[in-house]
Amino acid sequence: MSKKILSQAAEEILDGVLDEFKQLAAIPRPTKYELQVSNFLKKLLEEHGFEVVQDKFKNIIADLPATDGKKNAPLTILQAHMDMVCVAEEGYTFEPTKDPIKLIRGEKFLEAEGTSLGADDGIGVAEIIYLAKNLDAFEHGPIRIIFTVEEEQGMAGVIGLDEKFVADADYLINCDSERFGELVAGSAGCVHINFWRELHYVRPDTKLGTNMEIKIGGLRGGHSGGKISSGRVNAIKLAVQIMRTITKYGKIRMAYLKGGQAFNVIPNSAQLVIATDLSSQDVQNICAEMERRVRKVYGAAEPDIKIETKVIKRPDKVLHAKDFDLLTNFIELIHSGVYLMSPENPAQVIASVNLGMVSMNDDIVELKVMPRANADELLEEFIEGFEQAARLCVFESKISTPTPAWTFNPDSKLLKLAEEIFAEQNNYAPKISVVHVGLETSFFVKKNPKLDVISIGTTNENIHSPNERLHLDTVAPHVKFIVGMLEKISATTA
Numbered sequence: 001m002s003k004k005i006l007s008q009a010a011e012e013i014l015d016g017v018l019d020e021f022k023q024l025a026a027i028p029r030p031t032k033y034e035l036q037v038s039n040f041l042k043k044l045l046e047e048h049g050f051e052v053v054q055d056k057f058k059n060i061i062a063d064l065p066a067t068d069g070k071k072n073a074p075l076t077i078l079q080a081h082m083d084m085v086c087v088a089e090e091g092y093t094f095e096p097t098k099d100p101i102k103l104i105r106g107e108k109f110l111e112a113e114g115t116s117l118g119a120d121d122g123i124g125v126a127e128i129i130y131l132a133k134n135l136d137a138f139e140h141g142p143i144r145i146i147f148t149v150e151e152e153q154g155m156a157g158v159i160g161l162d163e164k165f166v167a168d169a170d171y172l173i174n175c176d177s178e179r180f181g182e183l184v185a186g187s188a189g190c191v192h193i194n195f196w197r198e199l200h201y202v203r204p205d206t207k208l209g210t211n212m213e214i215k216i217g218g219l220r221g222g223h224s225g226g227k228i229s230s231g232r233v234n235a236i237k238l239a240v241q242i243m244r245t246i247t248k249y250g251k252i253r254m255a256y257l258k259g260g261q262a263f264n265v266i267p268n269s270a271q272l273v274i275a276t277d278l279s280s281q282d283v284q285n286i287c288a289e290m291e292r293r294v295r296k297v298y299g300a301a302e303p304d305i306k307i308e309t310k311v312i313k314r315p316d317k318v319l320h321a322k323d324f325d326l327l328t329n330f331i332e333l334i335h336s337g338v339y340l341m342s343p344e345n346p347a348q349v350i351a352s353v354n355l356g357m358v359s360m361n362d363d364i365v366e367l368k369v370m371p372r373a374n375a376d377e378l379l380e381e382f383i384e385g386f387e388q389a390a391r392l393c394v395f396e397s398k399i400s401t402p403t404p405a406w407t408f409n410p411d412s413k414l415l416k417l418a419e420e421i422f423a424e425q426n427n428y429a430p431k432i433s434v435v436h437v438g439l440e441t442s443f444f445v446k447k448n449p450k451l452d453v454i455s456i457g458t459t460n461e462n463i464h465s466p467n468e469r470l471h472l473d474t475v476a477p478h479v480k481f482i483v484g485m486l487e488k489i490s491a492t493t494a
């Protein structure tokens with residue numbers, strides 16, 4: 001019998017976990033290229049005598065037997081994802097599907113040479129493997145390991161996972177959060193909506209003698225989950241606001257509008273081409289006034305806003321007046337930003353919308369809109385509201401299958417137990433949070449609504465970037481935290 005994990009020295013646990021992590025780092029495992037790492041994990045768990053299922057998605061599922069006499073304790077799933085986001089510093093030669101991650105272990109941090117580290121979520125996988133290898137070093141009920149694929153892009157692994165692996169479980173501990181000391185107890189669902197309509201053009205009226213290109217830039221943008229409540233300006237909405245202001249003083253026709261880059265990124269730039277009967281100086285003044293307003297209203301959130309204007313030659317064609325009205329009205333109707341804050345926790349966003357992109361080709365204008373909500377009911381409301389707006393403005397729409405929300409459960413037994421164990425082990429109360437991004441946990445809860453779930457992790461900084469680094473001092477406490485929970489759960493009955 002190996003020494004009890006709860007009384008092991010932190011250094012010993014850290015070294016053990018890092019040994020597992022090193023093996024993972026040596027195997028290239030960007031999203032959609034998980035075959036090799038999946039095979040590795042299967043073999044490794046089989047060598048330790050466990051029965052392993054590798055499903056057709058390459059998810060790994062393994063059941064670990066309970067400590068003698070604990071067979072009737074609740075079944076707990078330990079879960080992490082095996083893929084990683086592979087990014088390299090500019091100029092660093094790195095082939096994500098072929099090259100290993102080179103680790104640099106400092107005193108406080110583990111980093112990678114020139115690339116992302118993959119502590120998200122390799123450290124979760126490494127910790128779970130470490131526990132599987134040291135099963136006799138702590139008391140536990142039945143445990144099921146689930147390592148998923150493709151978390152970082154589309155979540156096809158968890159979506160495809162057979163419900164039978166979730167149906168009989170009581171608890172799920174997801175090890176994919178990024179801050180030790182934070183217990184994540186809810187996440188947002190989302191839906192992707194494409195809107196489009198056909199466009200009709202006319203030759204510009206020669207009375208509209210000023211032809212200009214307007215470029216909005218210098219905005220912060222950022223992830224539409226994490227940064228939606230940071231007071232960032234949506235460049236597309238601003239472009240429409242500029243056009244609306246021009247109509248107060250003169251006539252305008254639009255030839256072109258483009259802005260943003262993706263559903264889940266706040267648009268930080270936009271570009272438009274207009275014809276107007278105002279002078280170019282008038283347009284410049286309107287844009288300068290708009291810059292001033294943004295600085296005044298949004299202050300430190302958008303200090304670098306820049307609106308540039310340029311006189312150009314007359315465009316060959318401009319949007320038909322009716323199309324112009326319908327397009328700009330529709331953009332005005334789409335609220336982009338925070339929609340609802342939590343009544344219980346004023347710092348917590350419950351629902352938001354991001355108008356992420358507008359693009360035009362000759363015949364079609366297309367918009368990408370992404371609502372997020374921590375309750376499925378709110379997502380349904382968004383969808384209905386947007387469909388109504390689309391009908392009013394004669395847009396067609398295509399709505400993706402919604403990603404379900406993981407709604408906070410105030411009666412969670414697991415959360416209560418986790419809070420107690422954490423405080424006992426660390427002498428401070430953990431922070432309980434509900435995040436405004438999507439997690440795999442949503443899909444587990446959808447497959448088994450009775451499943452009691454939390455998401456936890458070591459502290460991983462700057463994930464998805466070459467500056468990703470793991471706080472080494474959080475590894476052993478995190479392992480002890482998991483063990484503490486498993487021991488406590490093993491003392492209860494399902």
Ligand SMILES: [Zn+2]
Binds near residue numbers: 120176
């Ligand atoms: Zn992750």
